[in-house]
Amino acid sequence: xxxxxxxxxxxxxxxxxxxxxxxxxxxxxxxxxxxxxxxxxxxxxxxxxxxxxxxxxxxxxxxxxxxxxxxxxxxxxxxxxxxxxxxxxxxxxxxxxxxxxxxxxxxxxxxxxxxxxxxxxxxxxxxxxxxxxxxxxxxxxxxxxxxxxxxxxxxxxxxxxxxxxxxxxxxxxxxxxxxxxxxxxxxxxxxxxxxxxxxxxxxxxxxxxxxxxxxxxxxxxxxxxxxxxxxxxxxxxxxxxxxxxxxxxxxxxxxxxxxxxxxxxxxxxxxxxxxxxxxxxxxxxxxxxxxxxxxxxxxxxxxxxxxxxxxxxxxxxxxxxxxxxxxxxxxxxxxxxxxxxxxxxxxxxxxxxxxxxxxxxxxxxxxxxxxxxxxxxxxxxxxxxxxxxxxxxxxxxxxxxxxxxxxxxxxxxxxxxxxxxxxxxxxxxxxxxxxxxxxxxxxxxxxxxxxxxxxxxxxxxxxxxxxxxxxxxxxxxxxxxxxxxxxxxxxxxxxxxxxxxxxxxxxxxxxxxxxxxxxxxxxxxxxxxxxxxxxxxxxxxxxxxxxxxxxxxxxxxxxxxxxxxxxxxxxxxxxxxxxxxxxxxxxxxxxxxxxxxxxxxxxxxxxxxxxxxxxxxxxxxxxxxxxxxxxxxxxxxxxxxxxx
Amino acid sequence: xxxxxxxxxxxxxxxxxxxxxxxxxxxxxxxxxxxxxxxxxxxxxxxxxxxxxxxxxxxxxxxxxxxxxxxxxxxxxxxxxxxxxxxxxxxxxxxxxxxxxxxxxxxxxxxxxxxxxxxxxxxxxxxxxxxxxxxxxxxxxxxxxxxxxxxxxxxxxxxxxxxxxxxxxxxxxxxx
Numbered sequence: 001x002x003x004x005x006x007x008x009x010x011x012x013x014x015x016x017x018x019x020x021x022x023x024x025x026x027x028x029x030x031x032x033x034x035x036x037x038x039x040x041x042x043x044x045x046x047x048x049x050x051x052x053x054x055x056x057x058x059x060x061x062x063x064x065x066x067x068x069x070x071x072x073x074x075x076x077x078x079x080x081x082x083x084x085x086x087x088x089x090x091x092x093x094x095x096x097x098x099x100x101x102x103x104x105x106x107x108x109x110x111x112x113x114x115x116x117x118x119x120x121x122x123x124x125x126x127x128x129x130x131x132x133x134x135x136x137x138x139x140x141x142x143x144x145x146x147x148x149x150x151x152x153x154x155x156x157x158x159x160x161x162x163x164x165x166x167x168x169x170x171x172x173x174x175x176x177x178x179x180x181x182x183x184x185x186x187x188x189x190x191x192x193x194x195x196x197x198x199x200x201x202x203x204x205x206x207x208x209x210x211x212x213x214x215x216x217x218x219x220x221x222x223x224x225x226x227x228x229x230x231x232x233x234x235x236x237x238x239x240x241x242x243x244x245x246x247x248x249x250x251x252x253x254x255x256x257x258x259x260x261x262x263x264x265x266x267x268x269x270x271x272x273x274x275x276x277x278x279x280x281x282x283x284x285x286x287x288x289x290x291x292x293x294x295x296x297x298x299x300x301x302x303x304x305x306x307x308x309x310x311x312x313x314x315x316x317x318x319x320x321x322x323x324x325x326x327x328x329x330x331x332x333x334x335x336x337x338x339x340x341x342x343x344x345x346x347x348x349x350x351x352x353x354x355x356x357x358x359x360x361x362x363x364x365x366x367x368x369x370x371x372x373x374x375x376x377x378x379x380x381x382x383x384x385x386x387x388x389x390x391x392x393x394x395x396x397x398x399x400x401x402x403x404x405x406x407x408x409x410x411x412x413x414x415x416x417x418x419x420x421x422x423x424x425x426x427x428x429x430x431x432x433x434x435x436x437x438x439x440x441x442x443x444x445x446x447x448x449x450x451x452x453x454x455x456x457x458x459x460x461x462x463x464x465x466x467x468x469x470x471x472x473x474x475x476x477x478x479x480x481x482x483x484x485x486x487x488x489x490x491x492x493x494x495x496x497x498x499x500x501x502x503x504x505x506x507x508x509x510x511x512x513x514x515x516x517x518x519x520x521x522x523x524x525x526x527x528x529x530x531x532x533x534x535x536x537x538x539x540x541x542x543x544x545x546x547x548x549x550x551x552x553x554x555x556x557x558x559x560x561x562x563x564x565x566x567x568x569x570x571x572x573x574x575x576x577x578x579x580x581x582x583x584x585x586x587x588x589x590x591x592x593x594x595x596x597x598x599x600x601x602x603x604x605x606x607x608x609x610x611x612x613x614x615x616x617x618x619x620x621x622x623x624x625x626x627x628x629x630x631x632x633x634x635x636x637x638x639x640x641x642x643x644x
Numbered sequence: 645x646x647x648x649x650x651x652x653x654x655x656x657x658x659x660x661x662x663x664x665x666x667x668x669x670x671x672x673x674x675x676x677x678x679x680x681x682x683x684x685x686x687x688x689x690x691x692x693x694x695x696x697x698x699x700x701x702x703x704x705x706x707x708x709x710x711x712x713x714x715x716x717x718x719x720x721x722x723x724x725x726x727x728x729x730x731x732x733x734x735x736x737x738x739x740x741x742x743x744x745x746x747x748x749x750x751x752x753x754x755x756x757x758x759x760x761x762x763x764x765x766x767x768x769x770x771x772x773x774x775x776x777x778x779x780x781x782x783x784x785x786x787x788x789x790x791x792x793x794x795x796x797x798x799x800x801x802x803x804x805x806x807x808x809x810x811x812x813x814x815x816x817x818x819x820x
Binding site for chain 2: 277280281284288291295311312315318319322323326327329330333334370373374588
């Protein structure tokens with residue numbers, strides 16, 4: 001019954017999305033207030049129904065209902081409940097249902113909480129949001145029904161990829177999805193603004209919290225995904241330039257550019273057309289990423305089910321929505337009044353530099369990711385690996401970081417170059433000092449990029465704090481704190497990346513129980529190895545003691561074997577210290593009874609993710625700082641009974 | 645940005661991207677990866693018996709003058725079951741096929757072959773994936789064509805579909 005209820009709710013939600021689109025379209029076209037009055041209630045009801053459908057699927061997974069095809073294919077009754085729960089979205093159909101659910105709920109949020117936008121733009125935005133949802137409802141109902149029954153029911157499920165049996169899975173994909181879909185709201189705002197020819201500062205202020213929110217979630221999702229790959233894959237790396245990773249990085253780059261340009265539009269009423277363009281591009285990148293992952297055209301690892309039919313469906317959606325929005329852009333943006341002008345030496349100009357660099361990096365990542373497809377068009381499939389991305393995106397990112405020092409220290413509208421240079425004195429001294437120190441201590445031992453990375457990280461770390469000087473810290477607006485902390489987070493993250501690639505020490509050796517090895521100041525002893533059993537796996541677990549300066553810690557890396565489906569995974573053991581992480585992986589047993597061990601010392605590697613969290617925290621502070629007044633107003637209205 | 649072709653540039657770029665994606669979707673050839681192992685000699689290996697009624701597998705088998713297929717599979721692999729009719733068709737067409745079972749157990753392999761058919765003349769057990777890794781194979785199923793001198797001439801990544809069979813037979817004939 002639950003499956004049928006879910007399916008019915010999904011159909012109803014889809015019909016309401018169609019109704020929402022129709023009401024908004026005809027209401028606006030014919031200027032009929034009676035039709036427009038229905039848009040907001042319908043949007044809220046649609047969100048409730050699609051949330052009900054998602055809840056039904058969660059219940060089916062929690063109850064291990066093997067008469068549902070999706071559950072039988074992706075779950076197993078022996079799995080711990082958390083992974084049954086996470087299994088709901090750990091598959092194609094479930095993740096798409098999560099997608100439309102978040103989209104519906106975000107649409108309801110726009111319907112309920114947006115008060116400042118011009119009414120016709122608000123209605124057009126809700127219509128656009130319903131139009132996008134409709135495509136994904138159609139995708140679910142016609143090509144990826146999550147509630148399809150299996151007759152007769154399976155005796156038990158086929159399990160879940162053991163790599164995915166990790167708490168990280170429970171939260172990482174939904175966080176990214178929330179971010180992707182948050183960008184759909186920005187996209188709808190852009191379409192609504194173009195439709196009603198209303199691109200101005202008020203529009204930017206309405207769109208900003210959604211962009212910021214989506215960006216915070218994407219930042220957290222990418223940070224978590226990076227840490228998950230780092231400890232779960234057991235390869236010691238934290239970013240692999242894999243198509244799936246790039247699929248999440250590209251929307252983030254676009255969203256980062258957008259959140260800076262939307263601030264220019266909100267504050268100075270400049271960069272109108274460009275901001276609208278970026279809003280379209282940001283969500284387009286989310287959809288392109290979803291297409292790349294779901295269609296399988298780039299994954300050569302055959303564990304993914306390649307389904308050309310689904311790929312074609314998403315491609316058709318891409319063509320309709322992105323193509324439609326870009327065509328609307330071409331038609332309408334010429335009629336958007338030009339925004340305010342600004343001088344070459346102004347904060348606006350530096351934010352344009354930021355936007356251009358981010359856009360170029362986005363292009364570099366996009367081209368690198370699609371390179372196999374492009375070369376294939378000429379006969380052979382070649383992919384460009386990490387060297388391409390590091391060498392091209394790396395230097396661009398460093399230039400971007402340098403601009404990040406200058407931007408916040410420059411005034412809006414117009415500033416004098418000499419004065420700005422004076423404010424840059426201290427960061428410049430720090431960077432020159434770092435160049436001198438590193439040149440003496442590490443010249444020739446570390447690569448050029450890590451070298452420059454450490455230098456720039458020092459400059460940005462100091463530079464990001466300068467906007468706080470000469471201010472009363474208690475009275476400093478929260479959004480300034482947000483900017484400072486986010487920029488500081490970039491410096492912290494960059495320092496971690498540069499330090500890891502400059503000073504990382506790796507050791508691959510064969511050890512017998514009782515053996516010791518010295519590496520990077522640590523003494524690592526392999527004490528013993530013994531079998532151990534878990535819920536649905538067995539493992540060989542090594543007991544390793546690592547000591548440095550008198551203190552000893554235990555590490556227990558495992559080589560884990562899962563029964564359904566049979567797969568071996570390595571569980572790395574990580575010891576976190578203030579100055580880095582010791583990372584130990586247990587490899588294969590050799591014929592002579594010794595075991596392969598991989599040991600890394602990664603100095604300050606944790607800064608990478610700490611920086612990511614700081615960046616997200618900065619975003620949260622910016623949202624609170626910008627929106628507090630609006631929320632307080634809304635709350636008073638609700639109390640006074642003016643709601644709805 | 646008041647007017648002009650610049651406004652339509654994003655749409656044009658997107659159209660090119662869409663064409664690229666469409667090409668990627670329509671071209672099944674991309675499932676075949678040009679491997680670094682093509683033209684290289686087969687790594688030497690000696691694998692124990694994996695199934696009760698088939699002999700063990702040694703790499704010398706592939707250097708006896710006649711081209712053979714080497715199929716990497718596992719009883720726990722669903723795509724391998726899906727490709728079994730194609731392997732049976734290849735075997736019936738006279739193509740000799742040897743198998744390597746990855747991380748498997750004899751009872752499971754026996755049950756798998758009893759259920760899905762047995763196209764193999766020899767089957768070796770690669771309990772720790774060591775030969776698989778030496779072959780540069782990243783997953784199951786995967787199929788190699790090896791000429792009579794022990795050189796790899798072709799690699800098929802993923803399951804063999806019905807439409808791939810004629811091409812593989814042609815390549816096998818060409819290698820003779």
